[in-house]
Amino acid sequence: MKVTLAKNAGFCFGVRRATETVERLLKEGNRRVATLGHLIHNRLYLEELASRGVVSISIDEARALAESATRELPVTLVIRAHGIQKQEMEMLSALEREFPYFSVSDMTCPNVKRIHRIAAENTDDSTLFLLFGHPSHPESIGIMSYANGEKAIFTDQASLLSLLDKPRYSQKTPVLASQTTQNLFEWKKTQEILKKLYTNSIFFDTICNVTEIRQNEAVALSRESDSMIVIGSHESSNTRKLSDLCSRSCPDTVLIESLSDLDVRRYGPNFRVSITAGASTPDGIISEVYKAMSMEEKIEEVSFEEMLDGSLKTLHTGETVTGIVTAIAATGIYLDLGCKVTGFIATEQLAETPVKPAEVFKIGDEVRAFVIRVNDGEGMATLSKKRIDADKNWIAIEDAYKAGTILEGKIVDAVKGGLLIDLSGNRVFIPASHSGVPKDGDLTALVGTTQKVKLIDLEENRKRALASIRIVKNAERKEAEAAFFATLEVGQRFTGTVKNLTSYGAFVDLGAGVDGMVHNSELSWKRIKHPSQVVSVGQEIEVYVKELDVEKKRISLGYKTEEMDVFSIFAANHEVGEIVKAKIVSIMPFGAFAEVAEGVDGLIHISRLSLEKVAKPEDVVSIGQELDVKITEIDRENRKLALSIRAILEDEARAEARAEAEARREAERAEREAQAKEEAALRAEMAPYIVGSI
Secondary structure, eight states: OOOETTTTTTTTTHHHHHHHHHHHHHHOOOOEEEEOOOOOOOOHHHHHHHHHTOOEEGGGGGGHHHHHSSSSSEEEEOOTTTOOOHHHHHHHHHHHHHHEEEEEEEEOOOOHHHHHHHHHSOOOOOEEEEEEEEOOOEEHHHHHTOOOOOEESSSSHHHHHHTTSSGGGTTEEEEEETTTOOOHHHHHHHHHHHHHOOOTTTTTOOOOOOOOOHHHHHHHHOOOOOOOOEEEEEHHHHHHHHHHHHHHOOOEEEEEEGGGGGGGGGOOOOOOOOOEEEEOHHHHHHHHHHHHHTSSOOOOOOOOOHHHHHHHOOOTOOOOOEEEEEEETTTTTEEOOSSSSSSEEEGGGSSSOOOOOHHHOTTTOOEEEEEEEEETTTTTEEEEEHEEEHHHHHHHHHHHHHHHHHEEEEEEEETTTEEEEEEEEEEEEEEEEGSSTTTOOOOGGTTTOEEEEEEEEEEETTTEEESSSSSHHHHHHHHHHHHHHHOTTTOOOEEEEEEEETEEEEEEEEEEEEEEEHHHHHOOSOSSSSGTTOOOOTOEEEEEEEEEEETTEEEEEEHHHHHHHHHHHHHHHHOTOOEEEEEEEEEEETTTEEETTTTTEEEEEGGOOOOSOOSSGGGGTTTTTEEEEEEEEETTTTTEEEEEHHHHHHHHHHHHHHHHHHHHHHHHHHHHHHHHHHHHHHHHHHHHHHHHHH
């Protein structure tokens, strides 16, 4: 058996620092040592500390502990690597000042301290602090106490999306950090989600690099091992995550607290076993497990009779065996099974899909297989590798069902009532109602395509499962919709496609499966009876967000713009006092409406229809009549025009009066000139007589 011990197994820097501090304090003597909460998540280690007089207290017991400290027997309270809440630290500092023989040794991990600073310095009323962690974990509780403004903890992608769906967070700048021991792969996925939803997000990579290295090393080992042993407490967050990561690549992963939890006999001589441990696992426990697995402490002697019995042992149908490839043929491969029969795996039993043995295997490869049949007379055992692979893959199917993981596979057939999808060698049924194809639609159109599915039912005993494409597509649609709404804001412009028309407006597809509605009043500056007067189904139009209700997922769109506004165009090209051509389009008791340009009406008030008093507008004008009107007012804010016929008539009357006055003045001037000429002629005629008489 090959046993590999991970290089990065056991205490991390923060935990080792805390435990070494407690050890140093105990060796100094002449003092009592206490820890605020359990120092680490390891029962055996804590029991040892308790036997040496180290007590674990809660924050509520801190004052009583401080009061008990004396000159003869001072007390030191050790804060564990997880850290504590801001207000708790302030309280302990106050107790130190109040009680001189009480001291606090802050062993908060420097990486956790860094997150405290990040939370305190990068959050305010304009931010939303998001922590990827477990709400009840002491490290998370401590970190959250340092954050200002809005703050929330999420445990996975689903809970993150649920948080971001709350309207009160929509205008906040997300600040993202993580508990130091979180799953690295999940952390990267949450970052990708937030980047899509909020372009202004601020990220702080706070997963401890030791945790990252430990996880990456464990995953690499699990991919090369038949079995993984993870040592640590079930209460330890980083240990559970380590076990979860390993089990994804190596289904035979066990989580133990100590050697007493491990059945060493279950591991065969050809097993490849790797050992790792969580950050709270003492070196002594790791060493004990490693020695037992590698048999360093004791190697049992094997007698000749036992070796002979082993060489003569036979196989039984249904067993699982491991053998070494000794020969490769076109029809299959031959294995040395370490007993009196030779194993043979035919080509069709190598994998679910056809393979060429020489391209997949080489002499010396180790292969696990299922025993189909044993022929002692011929010394041959017929084996199947694809059966083992299917069993291993079925475990992955079971894990995916329990975890709700999305799987991807190829649709291989359309059968009665649904489809069959190949998930790593397992054929899983998809009911027609979960195919995403409309009722009575053509299911064969999906055959040969790759689809994402979620398992909705599973029978472990019969190895049967049901899957759904529809649930995945609905989830993706909701995710895309959430991402769309997260970046949506009033005034934002889109090129959309008219999806359908109703009597009151047009629905426009904006993308991501999201529709908005353009009301009739927003389709045109003119009054319209139906949206088909302006747009048609399938037409691409430029729209903008006019009103937005994120909670109800309602988007009101605008279509008409200033460039399309005939009233604004008319107002820009005409002014008060100008005379324009008009056509009477409607008559009301208080006046008549006249169209001065296409889509632009103005009111001629009854008092402005004539110089004379008018009893009824229809006595003066008629619908369809074309005439000149004078613009007396342009109300741009209320989009109204005031017109007048009377003003033109008054202008004409004034002009006529001015002409008559001018004519009178001209006649009087001519008469004066004629009289002056006559007087001048008379004087000229009488001049000689006037001179002679003198």
